[in-house]
Amino acid sequence: MSDSPELYDEVAYAYDGTLEGLLTAIFSSYANHEEPTDVEPARRLQPRLGQRVATIETNPDFALRVLRGVRNRCGWQAVLALKRAAVSDEPDAGTAAYRFVRYAIDEQKRRDCDHCRKRANCQGRGGMGPCPKQRGRAFSDITHPAVERLFQISRSISQECEHMRQFIRFEHLGGEGANLWFARCNPKAAVIPLIMDHFVERLSDMPFVIYDEVHEMAGVYDGGDWYLVNTAGQGDLARALPSTTADEALYAEAWRTFYRSVSIDARVNPELRRRFMPKRFWKNLTEMKEDPKALARR
Incomplete structure (x- = not known):
């Protein structure tokens, strides 16, 4: 039987378990115009019924682009949370990181700058975003489903580092x-x-x-x-x-x-x-x- 994408309703991204691999998987979701339901290290991934698995080859350049984008739009706390998710043993850590990045970047894109009083002096590319006032706010919205899980994982890893x-x-x-x-x-x-x-x-x-x-x-x-x-x-x-x-x-x-x-x-x-x-x-x-x-x- 052919493994053509038409036979599958969902796609899962499998990466090598490193931070660079996770960030490359996030980049690939944008490049491929896909929204994977799972993003997990290849050694832990258990495909669901009807789910296509795409193996993502790590690319340091792509990973760096994602890291810079998250830093510019969300601040260093979000970058640190992604680093912590990459070392977590939780099976959904990669998926939580991916969903957060999607949410944070999409929120910035949807922000309307037309009525902002500081648009004339905005440092965010002439009022076209990302909005400097919004940096860091995405990760602080811990009640949002796309943020809550990553926040929990980040806090757990922080505690383990302290131990x-x-x-x-x-x-x-x-x-x-x-x-x-x-x-x-x-x-x-x-x-x-x-x-x-x-x-x-x-x-x-x-x-x-x-x-x-x-x-x-x-x-x-x-x-x-x-x-x-x-x-x-x-x-x-x-x-x-x-x-x-x-x-x-x-x-x-x-x-x-x-x-x-x-x-x-x-x-x-x-x-x-x-x-x-x-x-x-x-x-x-x-x-x-x-x-x-x-x-x-x-």
């Missing part, structure tokens, strides 16, 4: 002239690209690796620049790294001693601690490695 900044613990690795700091993490979204700048700024003179066990990805900083490494199919990354230094056990015990010393037994609230320090992070926390069960009862 990573709080709960990542580094170990000092050495041996054979090596000098490296290594940390494991298990986030519920592939947020390593969003948090690397934070740690580079704080550890600018210390080469380090942050290893995401869930998404099999590592952020590597060599002292000058940082880059991402895909570790899928390579086993545990830690096995290929040097062993811990002789002083690491001493430092770890000192940190655990400090953690216990600042605890006030009369004010321990296990439920509150689990809310602010989710248990999924405990296995990689230095202060919890001694005896998590015993510490949880305190």
Whole structure:
């Protein structure tokens, strides 16, 4: 049977799972004059009955054009929301990003500038849009169906990034002239690209690796620049790294001693601690490695 478009009522766009791929898919929807019902990474896409799947090849130039358009019309908060959606594990994150961009750009096109008092001095191409007064307003309209879902995803990813900044613990690795700091993490979204700048700024003179066990990805900083490494199919990354230094056990015990010393037994609230320090992070926390069960009862 032929896969001609006439046989299908809907189309789904499959991209490679990157931010560039997502933005290229959004660009392609305009270029192809199509409105896909789903925009998802190819590895997660489950086509619906009667749905045609179009595989979108990533094009950095197209992606940059979309990014600039969103920035000019909606501001940096909307751009940041798109970046967060690109790393989310939510199955509808790509679709939410696409629907928001469609809504935001179409709203700008429909804006009538004829009766605007500032049209004569408008910076938006002589009163032809996009309207500078409207920048950022599209993403702030969180009650609109095209904005609400992207806002929820963005807020969730922001919280996960904050968890990573709080709960990542580094170990000092050495041996054979090596000098490296290594940390494991298990986030519920592939947020390593969003948090690397934070740690580079704080550890600018210390080469380090942050290893995401869930998404099999590592952020590597060599002292000058940082880059991402895909570790899928390579086993545990830690096995290929040097062993811990002789002083690491001493430092770890000192940190655990400090953690216990600042605890006030009369004010321990296990439920509150689990809310602010989710248990999924405990296995990689230095202060919890001694005896998590015993510490949880305190």
